[in-house]
Amino acid sequence: MDQNLLAGVDIGGTKTRIMGRRGSSLLFDKTLVTDEWRIRQMEVDAAKLAAIVAELCGGSSPAAMAVGAHGCDTDEQCRRFQALLSAHLKTSVQVVNDAELMVPAAGYDDGIGVVAGTGSIAVARTADGKMLAAGGWGWILGDEGSAAALVREAAKAIRRTLDRGQEGDPLIAMLMREIGTDDQTKLGILLNETRGAAAWGRYANAVFDAANAGSPLASRVIKEGGEGLAALVQLLIERGANASLVVAGGGVIAEQPMLMDAFVEAMASLSPASRVILLREPPVIGAVALAARLVADEAQSRGRA
Template structure:
């Protein structure tokens, strides 16, 4: 997204898989090229990027340096979860993403980045689409091993995997491993919960509690607990997960205000870019 004189002039969505190859120099080169194309060759006076995989201050600074060398102007790189708070119209708070993956990010009063989660679907990413499917499969495994076959979650996941053989659930999931692929099956968990599945209801409640636990870790490390902004495809589109998260947050940090982001996170990047522009040109009309 690009703005000039407070007016949006470019707003495009690109499929990540078509350009991101998870090598910082190559990513910076490609992203700079995308920016140049979107802005018709005009270098932005201020640029802000929420980057997946920039999980430390050092990684953000490195990617920022690479981009700055290719785009000119002022550049700020933050973790993608850090876009949640400014996108919701706030300056300080804890950002939580629950989409294909999950992570919680905040800043200390001194500006140091704090992150919890974001370890990928094999090690964690609790509350994310892929992790909900992983935990649903584990719950199903436990039920079947106990001879229990009637929970709606079993049939729902079998439908997603296009099989009528319960014994093939593990094999089929193993063959389609990967967060993006598994995440597509998450609807089965929510459909099953809506149909009264105790297993799916438990999986969703535990996912919400796990997200709240990430926030609790950041609060213990010095994050401001006053505001928590949650976003991402799963938590924004599935009210049951948001409800579970809010209920868990009421136990973890009762005084925290919990907000669901309904705006595109890129709005947060625009807000950060406007602040950069205002800092660089304090007497000028704000633009980005």
């Protein structure tokens, strides 16, 4: 074991980023396509991830590792994945939901983390450490404000508009062009044949491009996406989450200012006292920070023993 090496992992719905640091030195920073190694069988995934980390560490194990995992949406799921990884690496491991990386990545200890990327979720902890989560139900049921959900809602808005015999909104042509058709009747068929959140999410740029081109439909879809994210945060506040700080991150909200603006506006209405910030750093930095905190807590415990 390398006593000075800390590892952090950010497992997103699309990409996995793994970072290792020794003090102020960056030892490795690797990004993988999540589907290349993760098959959603926890035992298999733990073994694969541990092997990848061990290889990056030169065959050794880090002093501690923290993982933010998309899809680990309960304390039980986090603890199970954590135990499996710890057993493989023979080191201290902490597993949290990937949204929980937002707050430490921004340099804070407590707050609500919001991810809007391939999927969406809001996560926080109560004062006694219990995990609170809202959202994360997948693009079919929810994932408000995510790339896939924005496309889903845009397609529904187009359907309603065409059913009224209205065809002039820029969103219609832009989304159809993105999907690869000029036949309005094919919109639903082609989307139905495009399986998976990541595949749908690739069309999300059309929604923002249409809004920039003056589309009322696209602007409304983005506004409602921001409101949906804020509603997730409100649910956590009602369940006891600390409302003072909200940190948002993820590929869509970080890259599309219109969605962040819509989220901030909705939060100002729902929780005016909350400070809402956009994460400028990669979330994996939050995982490394949690690993450092894990080492510090263990050292403090040994000092009290």
